[in-house]
Amino acid sequence: MSAALDKGLVRWLAAAPCADAVAADWLEAQRAQARARVVDQGIPDSKAENWRYTSLTRLLAQGFVHVAEALTAVQRDDLEDLLIPGLESYRVLMVNGRFMPGLSDLHDLPDGVRIAGLAAVLKSDPDALRERLNGSVGDEQPLFAALNTAGLDDGLVILLERGARLERPIELIHLSVGMDEPRVAQPRHIIALGDCAQANLIERYLSLGDSLYCTNAVVEITLGRDAVFTHQRIQSESARAFHLSGLYLSLGAASRYQGTNVGLGASWARTDLYVRFKGEHAECDLQGLYLAGDGQLMDFHLDVDHQLPQCTSRENFSGILYGKGRAVFDGLVRVARDAQQTDAAMTNRNLLLCEGAEVDTKPQLQIHADDVKCSHGTTVGQIDPEQLFYLRSRGISAARARRLLCLGFAGEILDTLVPEALREQVAEQVGRRLEQAPLD
Amino acid sequence: MLSVKGLRAKVGEKEILKGLDLEVGRGEVHAIMGPNGSGKSTLAHVLAGREDYRVTAGTVTFEGRDLLALTPEERAHLGLFLAFQYPVELPGVNNTYFLKAALNAIRSARGQPELDAVAFLRLMRERLKVLYLDDSLLKRPVNFGFSGGEKKRNEIFQMALLEPKLAILDETDSGLDIDVLRIVADGVNALRGLERSVILVTHYQRLLDYIEPDFVHVLAHGRIIRSGGKELALELEEKGYGWLGAEEAA
Structure with a gap:
């Protein structure tokens, strides 16, 4: 652990969260425990398996500090450009990690659905969260989950009772606005669906302006028996931003999680997905798409643990890299001895458009059961010259043809996005990014 | 319109x-025949x-x-079109968009x-009818998962849409049943009616039952x-191609 890194971490930990409220004892205890865990763990170096390909030096050198006060300067008019045309949703706005009820639209929620700010719930009804907070993360908190717990002060709580259904998606917009001092927002979202409940959550990470900041989000999701949850995460942070997010899933029997992660923005982005099966016949489908250009790092870590029999998981990630862009895909699927009839398939495909681009891909299966259907595959390739020639022979310029092929490559993942309005908007973003890419 | 003189090419x-020497005039249909490995497909690809x-x-x-100084897309802009022997699959690229x-x-x-979208759709529908092509092919990725016959029809459909001045069909007839062969022939004959030129690269005489060429050339050993x-x-x-080889040697 070097002294310089230590300093960054100390600064990160220093600011007292939620200065305006006296927290419940159990929460104070959790925060203290998390702080101790951060200090114990220290900074993982390149020998730590989880951080082998990604250095934390650049992140910690920024000296991010926690900002406790809410930013009230953002008005409804500022949001117009951020909305997706044609997308009807229950909209939740968070600015710099703070829930903004005045900018959110949560009218007409059906019975059995509660959506509220985490800080408000911690204040009014803290015991509702006592078992849930870190319920999916667990005690062995990874560094950035522990930092999030230690600094936790707001986020979103989504609770669906048994059988509750939302016809419209919930759209959670994380808006970041740069401040004089580089700061970190650490939202914590707690999502729990009762048996047979159904919902679709769209998380969008956006910024106003080209500012430097850090997001360290933790999302905990618990699905009851037969619950169905669609979760789409579009990371379009500012080009200078640092983005960390940890997703912790607990899947009940016969529940179904359909997730799509799209990583487009940020200078440095790291996403960790932890999947735990708590009942048989559950299905987890993780799709991912990332683009990394000059000066960008996109790092995805998957940890899918099949402890119980007859569950299904899909991990399907595709990346497009250009300029000096870098990506890491580290996917681990474990199948325990008793997890018979597990069905798991992991793929990671990468398209490298320039010589300077780089990807480290490490899909792994650890199988201890003998009656399973598991596979993994990875490809790293360039644009196929035959395909390129075919398009050019039809009059399409070389640059346009390359973009079309890239969009086609991304299409498999983009097609998983619903509704159509979201799919179109994200496809357009990908298209715009490719317009700027040096493909000629 | 096309004049090839002393062309030498390496793969x-x-x-x-x-x-290789070849002259193609406006509105003419030329068939280029020859045994496997004679250079027919190479010629088609060099021209494209x-x-x-x-x-x-x-x-x-x-x-x-000077065709050889131009990029493939510039050649297409000038009115050259190659119908591929093996149309390339483009997963994820929507056929209509393409x-x-x-x-x-x-x-x-x-x-x-x-x-615009409306005018394009109208034109597409009009051309589709001629080829008995199923609408659903347009919603699918280009050639992806198409049967052999569908791929060839998709090539002819593109030709009908782009109305090239010179279309080169590289063994478009190989592996096709009679119905598809007729469709290919209809597409070519429609172009011919527009005073466009066609080079048919083929191994068999069968296609020529449906498209009557103005000229037939035999290509052997480049x-x-x-x-x-x-x-x-x-x-x-x-007689097959054997006698030609003997004649050439003689």
Whole structure:
């Protein structure tokens, strides 16, 4: 652990969260425990398996500090450009990690659905969260989950009772606005669906302006028996931003999680997905798409643990890299001895458009059961010259043809996005990014 | 409109075309026949501008321009079209989107306004009818998961849409049943009616039952060794290519 890194971490930990409220004892205890865990763990170096390909030096050198006060300067008019045309949703706005009820639209929620700010719930009804907070993360908190717990002060709580259904998606917009001092927002979202409940959550990470900041989000999701949850995460942070997010899933029997992660923005982005099966016949489908250009790092870590029999998981990630862009895909699927009839398939495909681009891909299966259907595959390739020639022979310029092929490559993942309005908007973003890419 | 003189080309280190001459006039249909490995497909790809086929000698003029100096897309803009023997699959690239991009690229290169979505759709429907092509093919990715016949029809559909001045069909007839063969023939004959030129690269005489060529050329060992009218094709059908080799040697 070097002294310089230590300093960054100390600064990160220093600011007292939620200065305006006296927290419940159990929460104070959790925060203290998390702080101790951060200090114990220290900074993982390149020998730590989880951080082998990604250095934390650049992140910690920024000296991010926690900002406790809410930013009230953002008005409804500022949001117009951020909305997706044609997308009807229950909209939740968070600015710099703070829930903004005045900018959110949560009218007409059906019975059995509660959506509220985490800080408000911690204040009014803290015991509702006592078992849930870190319920999916667990005690062995990874560094950035522990930092999030230690600094936790707001986020979103989504609770669906048994059988509750939302016809419209919930759209959670994380808006970041740069401040004089580089700061970190650490939202914590707690999502729990009762048996047979159904919902679709769209998380969008956006910024106003080209500012430097850090997001360290933790999302905990618990699905009851037969619950169905669609979760789409579009990371379009500012080009200078640092983005960390940890997703912790607990899947009940016969529940179904359909997730799509799209990583487009940020200078440095790291996403960790932890999947735990708590009942048989559950299905987890993780799709991912990332683009990394000059000066960008996109790092995805998957940890899918099949402890119980007859569950299904899909991990399907595709990346497009250009300029000096870098990506890491580290996917681990474990199948325990008793997890018979597990069905798991992991793929990671990468398209490298320039010589300077780089990807480290490490899909792994650890199988201890003998009656399973598991596979993994990875490809790293360039644009196929035959395909390129075919398009050019039809009059399409070389640059346009390359973009079309890239969009086609991304299409498999983009097609998983619903509704159509979201799919179109994200496809357009990908298209715009490719317009700027040096493909000629 | 197309004049090929002394064309030599290599694929890798191997010389495939060894001094080929060919003249194609407006509205003419030329059939190029020859045994496997004679260089027929190489000729088609060299004309379309494939970069890994290296031209070492000779000239090609098309519509008064030095064709060999142009990129594949510039050749398409000038009105050249290659129907591929093995149409390439483009997973994830929507067929309609692709066709519109191609048509509008060619239109804008020619100084014509691009077609909007409505006008494009109208044109597409009109051309579809001629080819008995199923609408659903347009919603699928280009050639992806298409049967052999569907791929060939999709090539002819593109040709009908882009209305090239010179279409080169590279063994479009191989592996097709009679129904598809008729469709291919209809597409070519429609172009012919527009005073467009066609080069049919083929191994068999069968296609020529439906498209009557103005000229037939026999390609062997990288050169055209014999040219004639449509009766040459019948002669080839009867005797095979063996006798030509003997004649050339003699």
